[in-house]
Amino acid sequence: MKIGILGAGHIGKALARLLAQAGHQVGISNSRGPDSLLDGTQTLRDLAYALGHGVKAFTNEDAARFGELVIETIPFGKYMELPAVQVESKIVIDTAxxxxxxxxxxxxxxxxxxxxxxxxxxxxxxVKAFNTIQSAHLESQGDTSRPLDDRRAIFIAGDDQEAKDVVTGLIEQIGFAAVDTGSLADSKVQEPGTPIYGPDLSARQAREALKQSQSQQG
Incomplete structure (x- = not known):
């Protein structure tokens, strides 16, 4: 699958590496373009090369066009920079x-x-996903050899079941397990400040924690 990742921060870099290692064609972007400096010395193109596995460097618009599926990892406050036209009809994973x-x-x-x-x-x-896990844990805790119930949980939410199924498959390919919190409206349960935001939980533990959190909110 071709996957475009909007944003070259910690989560974006981690997902680019993991998904490329899993065999996907990955492009990573920022709003300034492939030859813009990220840290004063390294360009986005340099970063893509360092990530390996054929990761490409794009602008946000080009990454959105490239991806059959698009992952947005830009800060929430910059949501107006998301290229709405280029992601029409596509699955967009919102990590913000x-x-x-x-x-x-x-x-x-x-x-x-x-x-x-x-x-x-x-x-x-x-589809909401990857917003409750630290990038360091995303880099290190995936384990495809473990049964799904014993893997680190990634909470997901969305209104399109087929889209959630695709995202669930990607999560499993990189060694985690998806735990569904419900619709986009229900995704409030996995936002910052909630009981399931941040803890290191297996899928089995996460389902129990989710039940408790939902009952408290209800």
């Missing part, structure tokens, strides 16, 4: 979390963070 102290005050209108992103991308098939 809203932190007002970083992103500024954004009126969500009562929506979950992912439902807000989906409103900006009205023709995309948005």
């Amino acid at each position: 979390n809203y932190y007002p102290q970083r992103d500024g005050q954004i009126e969500l209108g009562g929506l979950s963070q992912s439902a807000f992103i989906a409103r900006h991308l009205p023709r995309a098939r948005v």
Whole structure:
């Protein structure tokens, strides 16, 4: 599968490496382009080369066009930079979390963070995933040799079951297990500040923790 990753931060880099290792064609991007400096010395093109496995460097728009599936990892406050036209009809994995102290005050209108992103991308098939795990854990804790119930859980949510099934497959390919929290509206249960945001849980543990969190919210 061709996968475009929007954003070259820690999560974006980790997913690019893992998914390329799993055999996918991966392109990673930022808004400034392949030859822009990331840290004063390294360009995005340099980063893509260092990630290996044929990872390519793109602008956000080109990565969105390239990907059959697109993963957005840019800070929540920059959601207006997401290329809505280029992701039409595509599965978009939303990894972002809203932190007002970083992103500024954004009126969500009562929506979950992912439902807000989906409103900006009205023709995309948005699935929330990879927002509750640290990049270092994403890099190190995947283990395809373990039974699914014993793997580190990745919480997912979405309104399109077929899209969630595709994302579940990707999660399993890189050694984790997907635990479904429900619709995009339900994804509030996996946002920052909730009981299941951050803990290192196996899939078995995560399902139990999710039940407890949902019952408390209910």
